[in-house]
Amino acid sequence: MKERSFMKSLSAGLVPAVPYLWLGVFFLVPFLIVLKISLSDPAVAQPPYRPLFEWSDIMGFFSALDFENFELLTQDDLYFRATLSSVRIAAISTLLLLLVGFPIAYGMARAPERHRSLLVALVILPFWTSFLIRIYAWIAILKPEGLLTQALSGIGLISEPIEILNTEWAVYIGIVYAYLPFMVLPLYATLEKMDDTLLEAALDLGSTPWRSFWTITVPLAMPGIIAGSLLCFIPAVGEFVIPDLLGGSETLMIGRQLWSEFFSNRDWPLASSVAILLLIILVLPIVIYRDVEARRLETRP
Amino acid sequence: MRRTFAPWADPQAKPLIRVDNVTKRFGDAVAVDHLTLDIFEGEFFCLLGPSGCGKTTLMRMLAGFEYPTEGVITLAGQSLEGVPPYRRPVNMMFQSYALFPHMSVEKNIAFGLKQDGLPKPEIADRVGEMLRLVQLEKLAKRYPSQLSGGQRQRVALARALAKRPKVLLLDEPLGALDKKLREETQFELMDIQHELGMTFVVVTHDQEEAMTMADRIAVMDHGRIVQVADPGEIYEQPKTRFIAEFVGDVNILEGHVMGQENGLWRVKTASAETPLTIDDPDEVLHSGQAVAIAVRPEKMTIQREKPGPEAVNVLTGEVWDIGYLGDWTVYRIKLATGEILRVSRANVSRFVESPIDWDEQVYVTFEPGAAVILAE
Numbered sequence: 001m002k003e004r005s006f007m008k009s010l011s012a013g014l015v016p017a018v019p020y021l022w023l024g025v026f027f028l029v030p031f032l033i034v035l036k037i038s039l040s041d042p043a044v045a046q047p048p049y050r051p052l053f054e055w056s057d058i059m060g061f062f063s064a065l066d067f068e069n070f071e072l073l074t075q076d077d078l079y080f081r082a083t084l085s086s087v088r089i090a091a092i093s094t095l096l097l098l099l100v101g102f103p104i105a106y107g108m109a110r111a112p113e114r115h116r117s118l119l120v121a122l123v124i125l126p127f128w129t130s131f132l133i134r135i136y137a138w139i140a141i142l143k144p145e146g147l148l149t150q151a152l153s154g155i156g157l158i159s160e161p162i163e164i165l166n167t168e169w170a171v172y173i174g175i176v177y178a179y180l181p182f183m184v185l186p187l188y189a190t191l192e193k194m195d196d197t198l199l200e201a202a203l204d205l206g207s208t209p210w211r212s213f214w215t216i217t218v219p220l221a222m223p224g225i226i227a228g229s230l231l232c233f234i235p236a237v238g239e240f241v242i243p244d245l246l247g248g249s250e251t252l253m254i255g256r257q258l259w260s261e262f263f264s265n266r267d268w269p270l271a272s273s274v275a276i277l278l279l280i281i282l283v284l285p286i287v288i289y290r291d292v293e294a295r296r297l298e299t300r301p
Numbered sequence: 302m303r304r305t306f307a308p309w310a311d312p313q314a315k316p317l318i319r320v321d322n323v324t325k326r327f328g329d330a331v332a333v334d335h336l337t338l339d340i341f342e343g344e345f346f347c348l349l350g351p352s353g354c355g356k357t358t359l360m361r362m363l364a365g366f367e368y369p370t371e372g373v374i375t376l377a378g379q380s381l382e383g384v385p386p387y388r389r390p391v392n393m394m395f396q397s398y399a400l401f402p403h404m405s406v407e408k409n410i411a412f413g414l415k416q417d418g419l420p421k422p423e424i425a426d427r428v429g430e431m432l433r434l435v436q437l438e439k440l441a442k443r444y445p446s447q448l449s450g451g452q453r454q455r456v457a458l459a460r461a462l463a464k465r466p467k468v469l470l471l472d473e474p475l476g477a478l479d480k481k482l483r484e485e486t487q488f489e490l491m492d493i494q495h496e497l498g499m500t501f502v503v504v505t506h507d508q509e510e511a512m513t514m515a516d517r518i519a520v521m522d523h524g525r526i527v528q529v530a531d532p533g534e535i536y537e538q539p540k541t542r543f544i545a546e547f548v549g550d551v552n553i554l555e556g557h558v559m560g561q562e563n564g565l566w567r568v569k570t571a572s573a574e575t576p577l578t579i580d581d582p583d584e585v586l587h588s589g590q591a592v593a594i595a596v597r598p599e600k601m602t603i604q605r606e607k608p609g610p611e612a613v614n615v616l617t618g619e620v621w622d623i624g625y626l627g628d629w630t631v632y633r634i635k636l637a638t639g640e641i642l643r644v645s646r647a648n649v650s651r652f653v654e655s656p657i658d659w660d661e662q663v664y665v666t667f668e669p670g671a672a673v674i675l676a677e
């Protein structure tokens with residue numbers, strides 16, 4: 001008896017520790033390593049940075065760390081422009097995702113109940129093919145003699161090939177296409193729970209369907225809108241593959257900058273400081289979200 | 302004052318709502334079946350019927366959430382055909398209340414007024430007035446999740462009343478309240494309706510509630526209306542066996558008509574030795590017709606001594622069960638045929654010498670005017 005209750009309290013103590021353990025091993029430790037590298041100096045060596053960690057000279061190790069790389073980031077406006085451009089592209093993409101995802105999620109929530117689980121499965125289905133392959137497929141669609149041009153000239157809408165590939169538009173198309181499930185699923189989850197009689201009550205009180213949508217449906221779907229937007233915005237800011245494959249050389253994004261510092265210039269410390277910068281940019285919306293959520297729960301226990 | 306209110310008896314009076322031969326089908330299922338109904342201005346009208354008989358569907362057609370498959374509904378002489386809910390001068394209080402969870406009590410009540418584009422101060426005045434009416438002034442800033450069931454019910458009522466609709470539809474308005482609160486709220490609803498002079502259409506499956514509140518009751522069954530009348534008539538002159546059994550308790554004795562004597566019907570039943578004498582002159586019957594005789598429990602008397610030869614309608618049985626309810630005592634009497642009668646007796650005195658006991662042989666009698674004949 002006693003042993004069992006001991007096991008029970010042990011497992012009760014361990015279960016909440018699981019997420020911390022995971023985050024510790026796969027987030028905190030790598031983060032500390034990256035942070036350390038970002039404070040180091042580049043070196044032509046293996047690994048390509050100094051100083052290396054040694055127990056015998058701890059004081060010397062810490063005194064060799066400095067903020068030079070971050071200063072460099074502020075001096076060259078390339079990083080500032082890349083950051084701004086990333087945030088802009090991610091924000092516009094998130095908006096487009098909302099515009100495309102909301103009607104889809106709304107339609108799914110309104111579908112007959114027996115169809116809904118199938119629809120959810122279909123939304124997730126593209127994940128069965130590798131992300132990279134699906135983005136490559138878009139090159140074939142968007143390139144000047146690609147499927148899109150063929151289709152549009154086939155029905156007589158255009159006479160010249162359209163230039164979409166290697167523009168920002170291609171990046172938007174790629175992000176909207178690739179991230180759509182992350183927008184649709186949280187929206188669907190909140191919309192599905194919504195009580196239809198609330199909309200009827202709004203209509204009954206004289207509100208047109210369009211106004212009822214804005215005064216009832218949208219506010220009640222807000223948790224889903226915020227969750228979906230964050231799930232799309234955050235990875236979109238740091239996106240590398242889509243701008244690299246579809247965006248051409250003109251599209252400036254911080255993720256590409258990080259990649260080129262890391263692999264082309266082999267400047268690991270600078271690349272690490274770009275990574276830290278990216279993290280700082282993304283912490284902000286998460287904090288805002290938590291704040292909004294906490295206030296919402298406060299007023300409505 | 303309410304007594305003289307009977308516009309339905311006036312052939313000149315124009316109804317506020319006219320439901321004209323309306324049918325509503327969902328696929329193959331018929332929810333409302335060729336239903337015709339007039340409701341007059343200022344009426345407290347109850348739709349009463351068992352679950353699934355089509356009450357909510359009829360309400361939803363009045364509110365505009367469903368459209369009739371056949372037939373027309375008119376409001377104040379205007380057809381409601383194709384008129385969406387947000388253009389009808391009708392408001393509904395929902396069975397689930399349907400309060401907006403993201404709005405405070407105030408905002409909920411103000412919602413409908415805002416849609417009309419009333420100026421802000423006027424909205425504030427009207428909201429204050431509604432909060433006073435339902436006695437919720439102190440809770441104006443609360444959210445629905447912070448209210449009790451009874452308080453939510455009041456917010457829903459205030460919200461539906463705020464626009465002063467021509468007709469207020471209430472779908473099972475008291476269904477979610479406990480018994481005591483229900484009874485209090487019934488009277489409050491009546492007071493509010495009287496004070497505002499509004500037309501109320503209330504759906505309920507609770508016959509006591511309908512009897513208490515309504516000017517007129519429409520009893521529904523399988524999508525049809527089986528009787529529309531004031532509560533007294535529904536109770537004392539039910540048209541069918543379904544109504545007699547649905548509204549209040551009743552004893553049913555089956556038999557055959559023997560004929561008419563001095564304006565009274567003589568009916569032969571298996572339950573009584575001599576034919577029963579029933580005073581129900583409006584019925585048109587023929588000899589040999591199978592009928593059911595309905596007698597309410599409180600209209601029967603029970604006694605230990607054999608009644609004299611002048612007594613009519615005597616049934617013999619033994620006491621099967623006694624239920625003491627405080628104000629009433631209900632006896633269940635088993636007849637020789639095996640039928641069980643319910644007889645209730647008001648407890649007018651606190652002490653009874655040698656009360657009737659279990660298993661005793663007793664005589665049950667009723668007056669000719671106490672029974673109604675229901676053609677089968």
Ligand SMILES: Nc1ncnc2c1ncn2[C@@H]1O[C@H](COP(=O)(O)OP(=O)(O)O)[C@@H](O)[C@H]1O
Nearest residue numbers: 327330331332351352353354355356357358359
């Ligand atoms: N939207 C609907 N689709 C299909 N059948 C319905 C729908 N609404 C109601 N019904 C059917 O119509 C009948 C009447 O329902 P309802 O009006 O809700 O009855 P009540 O309110 O008297 O309980 C029921 O048999 C119900 O199953």
Ligand SMILES: [Mg+2]
Nearest residue numbers: 353356357473
């Ligand atoms: Mg109902």
